[in-house]
Amino acid sequence: MTKTIGIIGAGHIGRALATHLSQTNHPVWLTNSRGAASLEAWVAATGGSLRAAELQETIENAEVLFVAVPWNRLEELAKDFAAFQGKVLVDATNNIVSVNPFQLADTGGATTGSYVASLFPTHHVVKAFNTLAAATLALPPKNSTGTRVIFMSGNDDEAIQTVSRITKDMGFEPIVLGNLTEGGKLQDVGGPLSGIELMQVNR
Template identity: 45%
Template sequence: MRIGTIGAGTIAQALARHAIRHGHEVVLSNSRGPASLSSLVADLGPLATAGTPAQAAAADLVVLAVGWPRIPDAVAGLPPLDGTVVIDATNQFASPPPEPRIADLGDLTGSEYVASLLPGARVVKAFNALYAQYIAPDPRHEAGRQVLFLAGDDAGAKDTVKRLTSQFGFAPVDLGPLREGGRLIQLGGPLSALHVLKQD
């Protein structure tokens, strides 16, 4: 699979390393341009390349992992995403820690808002509820696999994400649609930052 990242920070890099370890190609992008990613790409190895957001969005699966206020600019001008699976790993921090403020979206969940900016994309909410230190290492432990909560409105897209993340070693748990399931794992939800293991 060819995986593109919109954003190249901690979460995107962690997922890129998992993907590359399992033989997937990765195209990383950020707002500063491909040249700014040259050292990262060299560290990741031959399966990694740097590209523009448009090039990353042309991949088989796309990971959106940018700061909340930057999402509109990050996705503006992307090519049509008709049918593309997009993992939304964002959290609606209107302002970052140490004094975080949660964006007020009214009745919308964060991923419903993201999906509204990506017409045609099949959005799956995942990885936002885990701290980075639980994503980057091998998710398989003696006591079990790291549980990965996910939500989405498209069953096929969720199956794709389940297969991929299971290959990485996570234990995906489907919480249902973006509205109900997404609300459980977004900031302030009962499953946000809940780090649990599943015994096999």
């Protein structure tokens, strides 16, 4: 079953996601803070099912939205979602607010997925695609060794199933870790799966 998919954020992570999703049968809308016109050339070169769109039309029309924006933009983005409910949000963010010096935002002891879910209380958050570096995520999902694994966690089983199916459509192998609290601890920066590249070996 096809879903209209939105990608919010067109940095390295957002574009890696867009490249893979554009090769699926799902209609994919890519948006950023600078507007659709700034994306049209890249989208045309990428092709497939991808189109450039404005933020509001993406939120309104997409059933599943990948969130790939800087951490400090999440609270403002949440306001754009306030008029909607029931969207599946794939949270691909990390709470990094500075690289040099390295600094993480304070989430009050919550995992990042739980924190994001608190900002979007009427939507279904699935934490995924945040453990791999952008350059690794951009690589083909499959190679001669096997299929690259995507870790995910969430509190809503139906949302997890939806994101798992889309992840498989992209060519990756999903592994569900549990809820946003327990599974999220494994995924967050500093957790045991952060930065880990796992392949499901071909048999």
